[in-house]
Amino acid sequence: MSDNILNQLRNKRNRATVPERIDSLVPKTVETPQIQPVVIEEISNPPNTDIDTLASLKSELEQYPETRRHSAIVLEKDLDSQLTQFCKDRGITVETFLEAAWTITSADETLIQKITTEAKRRYDQRKRVGQIKRLITMLGNSY
Numbered sequence: 001m002s003d004n005i006l007n008q009l010r011n012k013r014n015r016a017t018v019p020e021r022i023d024s025l026v027p028k029t030v031e032t033p034q035i036q037p038v039v040i041e042e043i044s045n046p047p048n049t050d051i052d053t054l055a056s057l058k059s060e061l062e063q064y065p066e067t068r069r070h071s072a073i074v075l076e077k078d079l080d081s082q083l084t085q086f087c088k089d090r091g092i093t094v095e096t097f098l099e100a101a102w103t104i105t106s107a108d109e110t111l112i113q114k115i116t117t118e119a120k121r122r123y124d125q126r127k128r129v130g131q132i133k134r135l136i137t138m139l140g141n142s143y
Contacts, residue, residue: 070095 073094075083087094105111 083094083097087097105115
């Protein structure tokens with residue numbers, strides 16, 4: 001085929017046109033904000049107010065107990081959702097709830113005994129669940 005025939009075929013093709021996209025969430029005219037140049041002054045010595053503020057913040061921080069990140073806590077699904085919802089409704093975190101619960105509970109020896117008994121029961125239950133899962137995995141791999 002010659003170039004002339006190819007050009008004729010290309011010109012005969014009618015391509016469909018797509019209407020302009022209308023996006024109601026974005027205004028049609030987007031104004032670019034006028035950016036004012038910022039003059040940065042070099043400060044050789046920071047003012048004493050910054051040093052005083054820093055020192056007062058550090059001294060205030062020393063009045064609070066130090067925190068440490070703890071490993072992830074594994075909870076039963078239902079208890080997790082109940083505890084999370086409970087804390088969310090009251091505007092606290094699960095961690096702060098556990099801190100407060102421990103603080104109050106540790107003062108009552110009979111309550112600690114009840115909680116420890118329940119914790120040991122749950123621990124034994126979790127241990128058994130782990131054993132069962134391990135056995136299921138081992139038996140599943142043997143087939």
